[in-house]
Amino acid sequence: MDLRRLRFLREFEVRGTLGAVATALGYSPSAISQQLAILEREVGATLLEKAGRGVRLTDAGRILASHAVVLLAAADAAAADLAAQTDSVRGTVRASGLQSAARRLLVPAVARLAAPYPGIRAEVREMEVEDALPELRLGSVDLLISDEYDGHPRPRPAGLRFTLLHTEPLKLVLPAAHPLAAGGGPVPIAALRDEVWAASETGSGHHTMVIGTCRSLGGFDPDLRHRCYDAEVQLELIRRTGAVGLLPALALPAADPAVACRDVAEKRLFRRLFVVTREGPGAPALTTFLSALRDVATLLGDPQREADPGDAPRGRADA
Structure with missing residues (x-):
């Protein structure tokens, strides 16, 4: 069985349509269909069947897709072991993160590696966590930076490792x-009941946090x-319309006379950034x-721990 065709099958299991697989992998839908037809001949079983205007996996297709997960992981582990035997560090790292993390963490990490490790090809994509997690699990992304706000934990999908990278205040x-x-002092959330707010799109962690904070601290x-x-x-x-917002420190400008950044009066709020990778040994x-990436995060400091060491998260970094 060809591993590339097994990856196509695994992608189809997760994405659900040939068009979605083609878009993700940069092929035409007909090319994906042809490769899966070849895989059917290789294994001697029907893997896809008609379902309305599209196709779906047969029982045999689902069985092979589950084995494909194991086989593809083994191939990745073998590649990592072989890469570890070379004298120089070489390979491609595909990193993704939301905008502020990409700008303040991923880009500096890429720049930091350019001179000492010319054999590393680093690729950066700005992606929301909700879009990046499936790509990480499928193997088209190697790491992502995820965020998590106080009181709004994210799910921890099986097979992924979450490691705390940076903690920052919300302003x-x-x-x-x-x-x-x-005056520069803290501002109560409750005092902003009648304001127009700006936040991220519905369904994002930031959107959920803004609504939850206004409800829990302001009662509106x-x-x-x-x-x-x-x-x-x-x-x-x-700046231009008089709206208000609640943003993490990494997203804020260093100095801007048109906006004022203030602490929340009711309680201190934080965002935590995690680097997320697949479980198992990573390539060099x-x-x-x-x-x-950890070096860059260290240079940013940990405002929560500096403000009050007793409030800083304790225990294991992995979650």
Whole structure:
């Protein structure tokens, strides 16, 4: 059995349509269909059957797809072991993360590796966690940076390793001319009941956090009129339209006279960033990239631990 065709089958099991597999892997749907037809001849079993206008896996297809997971993982482990025998670190690392993490963590890590490790090809994609997790499990992404807000834990899918990378405070962001921005002190969430809010799209961790924070600390549902993943767009809405927001420190500009960043009065809120990888031994290139990523995160510091060591998370870094 050809491992590449097994990967196509595994992709189809997860994505559900030939078109989705083709888009993800850069092939045409007809090419994917042809490769799966060859796989059927190789194994002597029907793997796909008609289902309305599309196709679905047969029982044999589901059985082989489950074995494909094991076989593909074994092939990856073999490649990692062979790479470890070479004198120089070489290989491709495909990293993804949400915007602020890509800008402040992934890009500096790539730059840090360029001179000492010319054999590492690092590829960076900005992706929301909800989109990146399936890609990581399928193997088209090697690591991602996931976020998690206080009171809003994310699921931990089996087969993935979550390691705490960085902790940062959340700040209320107001137009500089807003009455509550004067004085520089903390601002109560409850005082922003009548404001227009900007946040990420519905279904994102940030969107859920903003609504949950307004409800739990302020006792109201925010007028969440503006929704976009791009933190720069959210900041522009705050600057130009008078909206307010609640953003992590890495997403904030170093200095901007048009906006005011204030602490939340009711309680300190934090976002935690995790680096997520597949379980099992990683290739030397991935291990080297992760080391550079940890170095970059160390330079950013840990505001939660610095503010109050007693409040910092304790125990294992892996979750």
